[in-house]
Amino acid sequence: MSISEEVRAYIERNPHIMRALNEDVINYSALARKIMEETGLENFQAIIAALKRYRAPASEIDHSAILSRSSVEMYTNISVVILKPKNENVKMVLNNAERSMLNYSRFRIIQGVQGAVVVINDNDLDRIMRGIPKSEIISVDRKLAEIVITSPQTITYTRGYVAHLSSLLAYHGINVVQLVSFYTDVTFILESKDLTASFSIISDIIERSAQRKT
Numbered sequence: 001m002s003i004s005e006e007v008r009a010y011i012e013r014n015p016h017i018m019r020a021l022n023e024d025v026i027n028y029s030a031l032a033r034k035i036m037e038e039t040g041l042e043n044f045q046a047i048i049a050a051l052k053r054y055r056a057p058a059s060e061i062d063h064s065a066i067l068s069r070s071s072v073e074m075y076t077n078i079s080v081v082i083l084k085p086k087n088e089n090v091k092m093v094l095n096n097a098e099r100s101m102l103n104y105s106r107f108r109i110i111q112g113v114q115g116a117v118v119v120i121n122d123n124d125l126d127r128i129m130r131g132i133p134k135s136e137i138i139s140v141d142r143k144l145a146e147i148v149i150t151s152p153q154t155i156t157y158t159r160g161y162v163a164h165l166s167s168l169l170a171y172h173g174i175n176v177v178q179l180v181s182f183y184t185d186v187t188f189i190l191e192s193k194d195l196t197a198s199f200s201i202i203s204d205i206i207e208r209s210a211q212r213k214t
Helices: 003-012 015-022 028-039 044-053 063-067 087-099 122-128 153-157 161-171 192-213
Strands: 071-083 107-111 116-121 137-150 176-182 185-191
Touching: 003 015, 003 028, 003 044, 015 161, 028 044, 063 161, 063 192, 071 087, 071 122, 071 192, 087 107, 087 116, 087 122, 107 176, 116 122, 116 176, 122 137, 137 192, 161 176, 161 185, 161 192, 185 192
Parallel strands: none
Antiparallel strands: 071 116, 071 137, 107 116, 137 185, 176 185
16 A cells, blocks of 8 residues: 555545645644554655546545535433343333333434444433343443534435544544434433533534635
8 A cells, every 4th residue: 555545544434634634734744643643654744646637536535515504413311221132121111111101202212233222311210221231231321421513414414524524533632432323313322521521522624614605
């Protein structure tokens, strides 16, 4: 792989760097030194040249246009339960929700290969888990928080949009406990201590994207 190709691969693994390059608000020398340190590349001038030649794919450049028409909300007192991957466990959760007359908009079930994830408000946790044996529960995390970014339908075919949002949080040292992306909503479930900072980061980029559009 050539230096130019390695530099491109590095940039595209780090969407926040891609965005800074697109907006021409990055220190090329500092970034080149960082790339040398993390990749083992040695030709400083060649890296600088590759950075200056870099152009992001069109779909990446569209992120600010999408963000300018997005909104963000935050919620507290969220529980995340991971159940063993059995259909019976999911059926029991749904039956409990129906018996409790729990609104289906108040919880989510994401079924994967290694298990089923139930996301629900802390106050509803005991009702929805009633009757499920402890042996079927892999883990329970309470007192979490979530931010929900609602964007235009174009996110469903815009490459890298969710990765872009994820990288913004990761760049600021925020750990994401669970990520749920469905249709026009992207939900990040976080530790409660990270909620205010995460909301501020996403709100700020939405606001700046809207300002650039006007």
